[in-house]
Amino acid sequence: MKLTAADIRALRADDPKSRERDFAEKHKLSEAQLLAAYTGHGVTRIKSDIDKLMAVAEGLGEVMALTRNASCVHEKVGRYGNYRGGGHAAMVFNREIDLRMFPSHWQHAFMVEKQLDNGMRRSIQVFDAAGDAVHKIFLRESSDLNVWKSAQVALSTDVQSPELSVEPRVPTEPAKYAPENVENLRERWSRMTDSHQFMMFSKKLGMNRLGAYRCVGEPWTRRLRPEAINQALTLAAQDGIQVMVFVGNRGCIQIHSGPVQNLRSMGPWQNVLDPGFDLHLRLDHIAEVWSATKPSAKGDVVSVEAFDKDGMLIAMMFGTGPEWDVNDRPRWDAMVAELPGLQEEMA
Incomplete structure (x- = not known):
């Protein structure tokens, strides 16, 4: 039976300490679908336009950038800058935050506000067509909240549904010989x-x-x-x-x-x-x-x-x-x- 957004939130309330990725896999969801279930509950669906997202990232000041795959998580604190866009590939090139990005995989994006014991945690999270995490930006104490609030309005999508359709995950290509x-x-x-x-x-x-x-x-x-x-x-x-x-x-x-x-x-x-x-x-x-x-x-x-x-x-x-x-x-x-x-x- 397909879980509704309310079902997902109820299950999460019973299991609040699991990492998002682990919880999503346990319930046969993508991480993006888990976030989408909280649309209107601290989550805003936003445009996944990489040029606009990088402009916001640069304006936020010091943040933490996170990129991961199933086996490794990479976190860097610093400022976004020296962004170079492109249809096939884009980049942020500086010593603090250094990224190579492929815009075709930036399909779903959210702005997230989550209340933790030590205060509000704010983040921008981007996912691919299968709902797997592509890149996340976490605000820090010194980040510019005015830029954050403006982006919530400017980047918000017309559809703020808690339901999200995703495509099947593309399997890893095994070693290919000729x-x-x-x-x-x-x-x-x-x-x-x-x-x-x-x-x-x-x-x-x-x-x-x-x-x-x-x-x-x-x-x-x-x-x-x-x-x-x-x-x-x-x-x-x-x-x-x-x-x-x-x-x-x-x-x-x-x-x-x-x-x-x-x-x-x-x-x-x-x-x-x-x-x-x-x-x-x-x-x-x-x-x-x-x-x-x-x-x-x-x-x-x-x-x-x-x-x-x-x-x-x-x-x-x-x-x-x-x-x-x-x-x-x-x-x-x-x-x-x-x-x-x-x-x-x-x-």
Whole structure:
């Protein structure tokens, strides 16, 4: 039987402490449908126009930006700025909040006011067509409430229904190979002048990221043990190596550039709890970890990348490069070279 908005609110009242994502999955809802049920009860449905949302985000001042997937949550405190729009891809490019966004997946948006024990929590939350979270913006004490209130009026949609229809979730594409193109892949890989070229030519050759990694082999890729991503975090913290940590979903990728310092394990989660940056990584979801070396005009770019059992990219790590204050790529590269490999024949 389909749950009504009133049913959802009643169930939530009996289970107020579960995380939104966990509660939604338990009751076979999307997270967006859970929020929509509270329309008129602290929730306002708003336009999902990325240009307008980023203009509001810039005006709010200091906020917390959150991007996640099923296995990792990435949180950054700072200000939005230097927004560059685009039909296929858009970006916010600064040291505090660094985002790569894909507007076609910004389908449902809400402004949320939720009363907590320590006060009112306000957020802008964006979801894809399946109702999965794409990006969230949480206000902080210093955020501009006048901008918030104006946006509630300016961005409000004509339809404020507590019912929300969503599309089926698109499954993760498993590792995709084209064995007949492996030599071509290796040749093109060796001629890369920008690491961003990788996705374009691998797709043209009939492969995706994980499939290409499995095919191309050394010296370009090396399979590591599943615990290697956690070891990379730990060693970077111990040695003071500044890193770039990418976490994303189909609609948004969020990047931290700088140190990782305070690591704290809690059950299956490894957590980075630093001023201005939190990371929450489910280690038990990691099935494969790869080190990938991609040539560029400014030297090789070395990553450590974690995937789940379905082939979904959970998180990526790099050393910070010369575009930031500290070029820690040489120290990062040396550290990655010492991470334990996994010698295994791949199908």
